[in-house]
Amino acid sequence: MIIITGQTATGKTDLGLKLAKEYNGEIINADSRQIYQKLNIITGKELKKNQKFFLWKTINHFQIGFYIFDSIKIWLYDVIQPNQYFSSYYFTQLADLVVNEIKKQNKTPILVGGTYFYLKHFLCGFDYRVNPNWSLRKKLEKLTLGQLQKELLKINPNVRNEINSSDWQNPRRLIRKIEVFNKKGGKINSPPRNLKNEIDQFIGLKFSSKEKLIKTIKNRVRKRTEQGAIEEVKDLLKLGYHENNFGLKTIGYQQIIAYLKGKISREEAIEQWVTKEIQYAKRQLTFMKKDPHIKWKEI
RNA sequence: GCCGAGGUAGCCAAGGUGGUCACGGCACGGGUCUGAAAAACCUGGGAUGUCGGUUCGACUCCGACCCUCGGCA
Numbered sequence: 197m198i199i200i201t202g203q204t205a206t207g208k209t210d211l212g213l214k215l216a217k218e219y220n221g222e223i224i225n226a227d228s229r230q231i232y233q234k235l236n237i238i239t240g241k242e243l244k245k246n247q248k249f250f251l252w253k254t255i256n257h258f259q260i261g262f263y264i265f266d267s268i269k270i271w272l273y274d275v276i277q278p279n280q281y282f283s284s285y286y287f288t289q290l291a292d293l294v295v296n297e298i299k300k301q302n303k304t305p306i307l308v309g310g311t312y313f314y315l316k317h318f319l320c321g322f323d324y325r326v327n328p329n330w331s332l333r334k335k336l337e338k339l340t341l342g343q344l345q346k347e348l349l350k351i352n353p354n355v356r357n358e359i360n361s362s363d364w365q366n367p368r369r370l371i372r373k374i375e376v377f378n379k380k381g382g383k384i385n386s387p388p389r390n391l392k393n394e395i396d397q398f399i400g401l402k403f404s405s406k407e408k409l410i411k412t413i414k415n416r417v418r419k420r421t422e423q424g425a426i427e428e429v430k431d432l433l434k435l436g437y438h439e440n441n442f443g444l445k446t447i448g449y450q451q452i453i454a455y456l457k458g459k460i461s462r463e464e465a466i467e468q469w470v471t472k473e474i475q476y477a478k479r480q481l482t483f484m485k486k487d488p489h490i491k492w493k494e495i
Numbered sequence: 496g497c498c499g500a501g502g503u504a505g506c507c508a509a510g511g512u513g514g515u516c517a518c519g520g521c522a523c524g525g526g527u528c529u530g531a532a533a534a535a536c537c538u539g540g541g542a543u544g545u546c547g548g549u550u551c552g553a554c555u556c557c558g559a560c561c562c563u564c565g566g567c568a
Contacts, residue, residue, distance in 0.1 A: 204533075227533085228531090228532060228533070228534085229533055238533095239533080281530095281531070282530095282531080283530040283531070283532090284529080284530060284531095284532075285529095285530040286530080287530095288530090310533080311532065311533080312528095312532085313528075313529095313532045313534095314532080316528090316529085317529070317530080320529085321529085322529050322530070323529060324529075325530090326530075327530075328530060328531085333531095360527060360528085360537085361527085361537070361538095362526075362527040362528085362536060362537035362538080363527065363528075363535095363536075363537085364536095364537090365536065365537060366527085366528095366535055366536040366537075367535075367536080368531075368534075368535045368536075369527090369528080369535070369536070372529090372530075372531090375530090376529090376530095386529090442531060442534090445531075445532095445533080445534060446533050446534085447533045448533080449533090450533095471521095471522075472533080473533080475522095476533055478524095479526095479532090479533090480533090482525085482526065482527085482528095483527085483528065483532090486528090
């Protein structure tokens with residue numbers, strides 16, 4: 197198994213295609229945004245343009261299949277609708293299915309994507325198994341930070357020992373903790389999981405300098421704008437999708453929606469889009485560099 | 496040239512009867528990370544146009560100069 201991760205805009209997919217040819221491989225998308233249908237230009241699904249989607253199987257509302265580009269299969273694009281929930285847990289499930297299918301054919305699975313959060317869970321699993329409880333989340337979202345902290349302490353007085361000061365002030369993380377400890381019967385342990393030994397190559401791509409990163413991202417945003425990024429967003433809104441949908445909580449879409457609503461100018465939207473991408477690339481690296489298994493390549 | 500308004504960090508921007516050298520936001524640096532992750536958070540550093548005057552003390556008052564914006568010519 198090969199894994200390619202790293203900063204956005206470093207050419208992960210290109211490297212994936214190259215290695216796929218070299219090792220008789222098939223690519224599995226590990227990008228949380230490309231999982232969504234209809235998010236094409238802004239998430240950079242250039243390769244699938246005009247390509248046919250081959251449906252392999254449908255599980256619940258997940259549509260699992262692949263595109264073929266340059267005779268290489270790319271799996272896990274377009275799995276769900278932009279307004280549907282997805283998570284690292286589902287990713288792990290789907291990736292397992294596809295990895296096994298690829299192995300069955302004596303081919304090499306190549307996971308490609310910058311969502312390290314997904315890869316981490318895919319490789320190391322979860323300690324416990326608690327589904328999202330949306331009605332609970334909705335209720336908790338109305339509470340203030342202090343109320344959430346109190347609520348969590350009520351359920352688990354020792355929680356301060358297992359949560360850092362950053363997460364302690366993060367409503368979303370607190371809600372998740374409450375959700376986990378609130379479950380009747382407590383947490384259910386998940387079976388241990390460690391796929392690290394199955395990795396033949398774990399490659400991380402990063403920019404050799406900040407300047408290069410900025411330049412590349414600026415070019416990419418300009419290109420995507422020329423390819424019709426704004427039209428893509430207009431079409432999504434026309435179809436009834438909303439800025440709060442899971443899939444649209446994405447860099448590029450948020451800024452263009454603000455422009456279309458008249459909150460900012462077109463130029464401001466593009467500028468902010470670039471800035472957010474640069475910040476994102478930085479956060480990716482901060483997260484990934486803690487993983488000692490990744491072998492870094494500068495571009 | 497005249498009249499008016501104004502010059503506070505890279506950008507936007509608050510303030511006060513002169514007194515712990517100044518609120519925020521964005522950007523920038525660093526970080527968090529077990530089911531929303533291209534998400535959601537935590538944290539750090541940086542400023543009073545220039546020159547002079549008044550005063551124990553000025554970003555705040557006075558003067559000159561420079562610059563910006565609006566109006567008149």
